[in-house]
Amino acid sequence: MKKPAIRPRGYTTVTASLAVLDVAEMLKFLENAFDAEVKVQDTAEAPGFASVKLGNAMVFITNGWAAHGHVPPAPAAASAVSLHLYVEDVTASVEQAVSAGATVISNPQDTFWGERTAALADPFGHRWTVAERVEVMSKEEIAARSAAAVTDSETSEPVDATGNS
Known part of the structure; x- marks a missing residue:
């Protein structure tokens, strides 16, 4: 055989x-x-x-699979794992997922690594990041944008909940 x-x-x-x-x-x-x-x-x-x-x-x-310690999470529980799902259109995918019962954790936004992403929770407690590539970048470009993002966050003034600094 x-x-x-x-x-x-x-x-x-x-x-x-x-x-x-x-x-x-x-x-x-x-x-x-x-x-x-x-x-x-x-x-x-x-x-x-x-x-x-x-x-x-x-x-x-x-x-x-209880023997493997694989049990369902509580629906509102935090998760150490998120599934990263590439899609054609993040905004449309978020709307479709919300219509199916997902909850938005973070709205669509552009990232320094060249993707547009949003985070969702499904009704069963799992976390999903939906992402679409918006630009192709080299590892050097990603590193430079990452460093700039860290520098920007370190030098910006804190803002309170009303938007005042």
Whole structure:
């Protein structure tokens, strides 16, 4: 018998796995928010596992693997991990995700590394950064802009909640 490939066709070396309390609801959210395509799920009525395609990446959605310490977060909990999702249009993607139930953490903004990004929380407690590349930059250009951003933040006067310095 021939040994199978290290990873299934269509998967990369690292595959994110999100634990949620309700896999079926998360699948609906991902389809509506990010146009995800469900490729595999264990059952149709009450799935405990699914594999979805987001763009050119695969993501596992599970009800958790307790033996691995992989359990669903509380919906409002902070997360040490954020998924960075490249999209065609950040503003349109934020609007679509919010319509599907996401909450905006930070509005779309341009970054020093040449992307326009926004941060979202899905209804299940996971954090997402949606990003579109707006310019191609060299590592030297990114380093120079990063240094300038740090210098600007160190020299600006603090501003209070009313906008007064």
